[in-house]
Amino acid sequence: MKVLVVDDSAHNRRLLSELLESSPDVKVVGTAIDGNEGLRQVMALHPDVVTLDLEMPRLGGYSFLRLLKSTAPTPVIVISSYAHKTDVFKALELGAFDFIAKPAKLTTEVLEKLRKELQEKVHAARLVRPEMKPVKRPKVMTLEPSFVVGIGASTGGPPAVQRLLESLSPEPSMSLLVCQHMPKQFTRAFAERLDRLGPFSVREAQEGDLLAPGHVFIAPGGRQLVVYRQNGQYVLGTPPPTMQDKHAPSVDRLFMSLAEVFGSKTIGVVLTGMGSDGALGSKAIQRAGGEVWAESEETAVIYGMPQEAVATGAVSRVLPLGEIGPALVELARKRR
Template sequence: MSERTPVSVLVVDDSAQNRYTLTRLLESTPDVRVLDRAADGEEGLKKVLELKPDVVTLDLEMPKLGGFTFLRLLMRTSPTPVIVISSYAHRSDVFKALELGAFDFIAKPARGTQEELEKMRVELLEKVHAALHVRPGQRHASPGARALAVAGELPLVVAVGASTGGPPAVQRVLEGLASEPTPCVLVSQHMPAQFTRAFAERLDRIGPFTVTEASEGDVVQPGHVYIAPGGRHLVVVERGTRLELHTPPPTPLDKYAPSVDRLFTSVAQVLGNRALAVVLTGMGADGAQGAREIQRAGGEVWAESEETAVVFGMPGEAVAAGAVKRVLRLGEIGPALAAWARKRR
């Protein structure tokens, strides 16, 4: 048995089969203990207040009290890290849940094969343990974006890397950058393949940027945001007088796809001392090596501060690598990027 106190989890799902499966996956290690299970949001909210679990897993579609209302009430009364368990059919709902304060999400396996369940088990346990590092009530508020015209000029390029807690953070950065919507922003966000297009579509609706999931051969344009497709990398290459995007598949050596390191390294190689990269919240060390490449090329790397990062793993590793020039609170990053862009027009 582990000497550590097990992480306590409450499972909230209206499906008895899902509750059983999640409990089995969670309790496959002695480091995690399922305190109880709830079949709807109303019962789940009562059990959170009664049992005080470290983490809650949540199905968004439930009777009596739906997942969104559950999140609003939970964050108001007893802020607790929540991991949303989402089906591919309702992937757009995930991003609303993250804005309401959910810590992260996991996709339900499409077929439920043993291989898929094992992958889900590893991801679930990783995120449950990471949730322990979240301060109560911490989340990325979203003040709303302004719709501004995009100037027709050659783009400045900003590369952004994020993982856990990243979707609301990326949105917040773009909203802060809205006063100067001329740069091109390349985003490598750890996310399953079926969710990145929905993420891009959601960001596109807030304006002023045109946001799309990146495709092979896209030409980099000002005022555009390109989201790395899940399961593939996003890299920038120089083609004569223009910049193009490539989306190569991962190799067996790649731990993440998309990889922040791969994006940052390509930006360093192509842009040199004009490169600017931002490392946002996330688990692990992805981005640290790429940040060093940008530093060696004479570019700049900024990192989100520990004060606002949901998980300080990725920005902390980049800072520890000695590659970060500025450490900023999340709300400061967008305006700082706007000021940086204005100086370089």
């Protein structure tokens, strides 16, 4: 696998190259100090994946993404610091595949975590199709207010979640709860970005929020997202993870909570991601009489989470990403 590293810092170029090439099937074929050189290297070296720093002299990251998309579409992973989290989602909107948070301190433990995340996302990015066309929006949608959709995603998830939300009509009456594996410093910016892109009201969930039709709540990074009934209302909880939780936020915890509270009125949707988070929760939704859908292998960047959910026998529908939103609309009309 050929990777091009674009970063104006010599230290970062050297570090990223070493971390990438610690994988035997990854080769850093070139580096670039700015967007101009990066574009020349893309045309000359034809890398499978590009890692990109956004803040560079001469031609910066945003301009690089725009030009790359129109000249030589290539999967891009943005490397960004926590201090510039809002920039990440602008880059995703411009076509970047995913991002990695650049740590402030490089301890041995932090470097190992960065190495694993970098290699995982580079391998995943190689599978994407940058030329993929956006989904057309259905024109009409009416849903029961108690129709609740839980969405779980990990690697490759931010653009997948965006595409799913954009495929729904501008008159939603369902509630959606999203569990996207993401560092806690980024989930609020992710919610704010989605809120500006479509008809839904999107926000990062906070303890005590009321579940409401036409709203999307993003699970806060580092915490869980659950629902409970109180005084006739559905209230969101964001408890800290327990020792038993492998992920925070956890798709399993969200799905189990929805199954317990909403039963047959629950739809669980498992999107792209590595690992098995969501499999246990899918079984809980099935036992409660709800439905579980999974993204198909043909569109999933990483088919790990959907595949594990399907293996439980709880999944009733396996759909390409572009068909999930319209299928939710169709189901809601039947339930009116």
